[in-house]
Amino acid sequence: MRKDRDRDRSSRLFRTYDCPEGPILHVPQEEESIASAVEKAGETGRVVVAAGSYRENVWIPPGAEITICAETSQRPRLSPADPELPVLHVAPGAALCLIGMAVHGEKSGVVFGSPAQGEPARAVIILDSYIADAEYGIYGLAEDFRIDSSAVGATGTACPWLGPFRSPTPPSQPTQWAPC
Amino acid sequence: MGAVLSGTSTPSCAGASYIDNQNNVSIQKVNVSNNKKGGIAICNAASASIVDAYVHQNTVFGVLISSTPGFSLLNVRVGETRAWKGKFGDGLIVTHSSGLVKDSQFSANKRANIIYYGKSGGTLDNNLIIYAMFSIVLDGKDGSSPNPIIKNNNYMYGNRENRVTFGSNLASTPPPKLPTL
Numbered sequence: 001m002r003k004d005r006d007r008d009r010s011s012r013l014f015r016t017y018d019c020p021e022g023p024i025l026h027v028p029q030e031e032e033s034i035a036s037a038v039e040k041a042g043e044t045g046r047v048v049v050a051a052g053s054y055r056e057n058v059w060i061p062p063g064a065e066i067t068i069c070a071e072t073s074q075r076p077r078l079s080p081a082d083p084e085l086p087v088l089h090v091a092p093g094a095a096l097c098l099i100g101m102a103v104h105g106e107k108s109g110v111v112f113g114s115p116a117q118g119e120p121a122r123a124v125i126i127l128d129s130y131i132a133d134a135e136y137g138i139y140g141l142a143e144d145f146r147i148d149s150s151a152v153g154a155t156g157t158a159c160p161w162l163g164p165f166r167s168p169t170p171p172s173q174p175t176q177w178a179p180c
Numbered sequence: 181m182g183a184v185l186s187g188t189s190t191p192s193c194a195g196a197s198y199i200d201n202q203n204n205v206s207i208q209k210v211n212v213s214n215n216k217k218g219g220i221a222i223c224n225a226a227s228a229s230i231v232d233a234y235v236h237q238n239t240v241f242g243v244l245i246s247s248t249p250g251f252s253l254l255n256v257r258v259g260e261t262r263a264w265k266g267k268f269g270d271g272l273i274v275t276h277s278s279g280l281v282k283d284s285q286f287s288a289n290k291r292a293n294i295i296y297y298g299k300s301g302g303t304l305d306n307n308l309i310i311y312a313m314f315s316i317v318l319d320g321k322d323g324s325s326p327n328p329i330i331k332n333n334n335y336m337y338g339n340r341e342n343r344v345t346f347g348s349n350l351a352s353t354p355p356p357k358l359p360t361l
Contacts, residue, residue, distance in 0.1 A: 148209055151210065
């Protein structure tokens with residue numbers, strides 16, 4: 001009981017950012033790539049990605065609020081076309097919700113805001129996703145940052161639904177699918 | 181590096197002053213493992229919450245909280261943090277921050293399970309702290325003293341130093357060095 005109370009108190013500390021509603025664009029049916037769908041979405045939109053592998057670098061421009069989510073519980077695999085650039089780069093003032101995706105970086109996975117200039121992204125919400133194999137998995141500045149039910153690390157890093165305190169190993173029960 | 185998350189300041193985790201910029205960081209049900217430059221670093225945020233997380237086998241450090249005045253770690257397991265060039269390898273590093281560390285487990289980290297540096301505080305409540313060289317280190321490097329409340333329900337076992345160690349002058353973990361884009 002006391003533990004639950006602590007968690008409630010902890011969660012109340014945060015103003016949670018709501019992932020944006022907006023027109024839906026399907027990849028690869030309506031748009032060939034995630035990057036082009038984001039561009040077409042403009043200020044607000046949802047990009048629904050079918051299962052498969054995608055090799056591209058996606059830029060979320062300033063002011064845009066974009067949700068990128070998987071169409072099914074099979075996580076689409078997103079890796080960089082240019083390995084020196086982030087797979088997903090959220091500009092200062094922009095917001096990204098990433099749901100049910102597998103991001104395989106090389107140098108960096110998800111980068112947000114401008115660390116060099118000290119300019120934050122509006123929000124970065126990562127749910128039910130993997131960020132794997134990047135030298136820098138996730139980094140940047142954001143006004144709101146939330147990551148839930150996800151894994152960050154090398155390939156093979158499990159995404160466990162964590163068990164009770166002090167269980168010797170994390171159970172391997174799969175995470176619940178959260179559609180967009 | 182698994183994740184470096186920061187408020188509106190440049191994410192230098194070497195920052196030494198509190199700021200209040202209303203930035204929130206929330207990490208819940210996340211596995212951050214096998215990263216070569218550290219697990220999770222949170223710097224210059226107004227508040228941070230890490231709940232139900234598993235942070236294992238990262239190099240240099242597991243979790244680093246810097247210049248974040250209100251943080252909480254609840255039911256977090258930080259273990260087997262590896263050394264880097266024969267040095268460091270700490271589970272939780274708290275520097276110039278204050279918060280609650282509760283119901284968590286720190287095990288088999290290479291150097292210290294938990295280190296508080298500088299003007300840091302908060303509460304350690306009901307944690308399992310086992311199998312490292314140091315259990316809990318309080319190190320006032322810059323002349324100020326970390327003063328977390330360490331409740332007597334924290335359980336230390338199998339560490340080489342099975343006690344709270346004061347002023348051991350352990351070398352500070354280098355702040356995360358980020359790539360330029």
